Amino acid sequence: MKLVQSLLLGSVAGLTFIAGAQAADLPAKKAAPIDYVRVCSTYGTGFFYIPGTETCLRVGGRVRAEYLYSEPIERTDDAVGFYVRGRVQLDARTATAYGLLRSVVRFEITRRSGTPLNGVDGTITTSPQVAEAFVQFGGLTAGRVISFFSDGDLPTEHFGTLRFDDAPDVDLLAYTFTFGNGFSATLSIEDGLERRQNDFIAGGFAAVPLAFAGQRAPDLVGNLKYEGTWGGAQLSGAVHQIRSVALINPATGPVIFGPGIAGTVPDTDYGFAAAAYLHANLPTIAPGDAMWLAATYTNGALAYMNGGNSALNVDPFNALVVNGGLGLVDAFINPITGDIKRGHGWSIAGGFRHYWTPSIRQSVFGSYMRVEYGRGASSVTPAGFVVGLTDFNEWRLGSNIIWSPVSGLDLGLEVIYARVDPRGRVFIPATGLVFGQESGVEGRLRVQRDF
Template identity: 30%
Template sequence: MKMVKSLLLGTAALFAGSFSAQAADLAAAEPVEYVKICDAYGAGYFFIPGSSDTCLRISGYVRAYFAYQGRNQNQSSTGFGNGATDIVNPVIVNAGGVLGAAGIVGNATNNAITYGNYGAVGNDIALQAAAGGNAAATARLNGLGANYVLFGNAETSDQYVSGIRALLRFDARTKTEWGLLRSFFEFAAASSNAARNGTGLQVRYGFVQFGPITAGVTDSFFNFETTNAFLSPYGDRNTRLPVLAYTASLGNGVSVTLSAEESGVTGGVGGSTSNLVNSGTWVRRSVQLPDGVANIRVAQSWGTAQISGAIAQYRFANTACTTVFAFGATCTANRVGWAVSGGVQINLSAIAKGDTFLVHGTYAEGALSYLGNVSSQSYFGNANGVGTVTARTGFAVVGEFNHFFTPAIRGAIIGGYTRLGRSPATNFGANTVNLREAWNIYGQLYWTPIRGFDVGVEVFYQDATFNAFGNGAILGNRVIGSVNDNGWGGYFRIQRSF
């Protein structure tokens, strides 16, 4: 009996010791660390696990779109979403009455023009030239008459376009004694009916902010608030680019920014017609300086306003000076282009919560890349063989009214207009067709049944007018007439944002 009792007591003691050890182990276990909300920078931020001072927000969207475009628009499946000024430039056939295959003259800013880019007529000419030489092509051209204007045909690009777009953003912020330390980058990828495999992952934005300093790839500080249009508006520099900027906050929502930004000059160094019209023997020289940009911005409860300016250097060389030197010829030309802009966006909460009205205007001389979506016409100006290089002028304006019919249903009316002038005191070259003015109007209607989920439609109409410049002893380089092209289209979009 004593033996059984001792055995039971020993077993109890063993279990008690075991439970005590397990309790001690449980007490020593590492506590579980949960993600903590960070409300210092708005909704969606959280503290990075293991950090007590860095907040991160991950966001993005997935969008499916289905679009249709009308005739004569160069909205290719890989670049759908451009504005009216990306309509295919027309060309003059038999300019000035000079008949023959050589009478097809393309815009000097687009040396890649081929006969086949211009629909049935152009294809017919190209086929005849291939089968019967220039004589066959000339016979076809003769039937069109002198100064016949040939438009690009929408058959060179898809009129129905569908696809998806995915976007992912990372925004990390830390408060320091020097101010906010922020890093931001954004990835995007897309696929359409023209490229089933889609595009590779692209870095759209990537910059670091440290107090008043911004360094990296982002939107130009010249730009103002963007519209809700799916197509690119007028009056902004619509490409993201490397910047190095300093922003001084003056209080009460007022700030001033000075920024050094990548030059708006495009095309290879020494490439003919890079940022020139009818350049002849003139080519672009290398960029020496970045563009200088400055703005004054006010952001308060009533809305936002901004005035901005930009100055850019343009350098050209005359290739005629590398062969037989012409006495008195100008071999180089250094010119300055500039642009100014002003805009205001007013909150109209008295009409409905979230309503806004925006108007924005830009004027440029030489620096036409700051006019927005006029990429095919974003040259500096005109040049000729005797050393004259002059700047082309232009202006653009865009307006938008955005209205919430209900918290879940919103719509917008958006309109834009741009006009490009001729070079001061000089004509453009002969046998060219250059954009003179373009305008467009959009209508939108969106339904948001669930926060972050949008279903909407957008329709647009766009119109472009070109000046055609003649040739020959009688016509000279003067305008021989105006040419108009227009088209319409629409989008249906489904988008999930998070």
């Protein structure tokens, strides 16, 4: 029995030795390398290194829901509206020997319903868009981003429209010169198609609508800017091309012009705009408190004071009067001479933000706008009504209060009062309406989550 046990143990030991020797001859399988995601603190919170690269990436987004009340004038008007927007944003940054290389893509999908959208009630729209997509390399900026005419550093926090260039996104190609100590200057060529303003009153008997011809030159924009610990200031200027097609109305045939005018093409004209911005931090009142001011003058480029909007009224309450009776146009055709006549105006806007507590803040804001068209833009009927483009002023005053119970969540309520004062009683032939001073109230409830 002992002999059998000795033979079995010896056999097992031998087999184990042979298997071990054979296994030693096989190639060893290495564990797969693990590439951990590293936090990138160079550019602030939320950035991480894309594995295998030295590029830092931040993934962010926003969900915004608004519920709007706009005072109705007629029975057909929608008094309430709904607004929902979803945003996804990617921000990639890489340090290079030539300076920072940055790329940003921001997609937004917006759905609106109710309240007048572009003057139409009962409308539901869904608009996916590339809100921003740009590359920055050193001083170069190319793509779609906030216009350099605007000052994107203003501490504004209003939901509705105010009359200044409120940080619109446009297509551009720009270069920024940095001088140090907070000073910089930028020269930018920007898409003038997004700055065309021609909300003309249909049926006017005096001024003739200008039908824009093709763009031959982009808008030329420049600014001089300073940013410091106390706040900042900026001076901006823009030149805007105005071109008309032949003086023929495709819908009604030749317009009645003076002798020899119909069928001619007016000379190309150029409008311009200038603006000054100022903002100041006020930590002595409360941490986070700030004030801002924006003053704008436009001549033939009225979109530069139209609340950051282009010719389309992207804000439901952006109408100049609640029943849509006044026009905001870059230029019109004088029916006597056939020349392009520019509209001009100026605006001033400002606001103050105060933190009552670290989680509750309030803003008070307002704007005033004056628009003038001059001779040939309007006429007076025998009944004493003004027909055509009339001079007017508009002012807006509002306030909101925002509660942020947790980081990234805003619950806000805002009220804006707007009033338009035209010169005289304005008659709109297309609708048969006659009106004078008009006013309206808008209320918004906003729920917003940023991440």
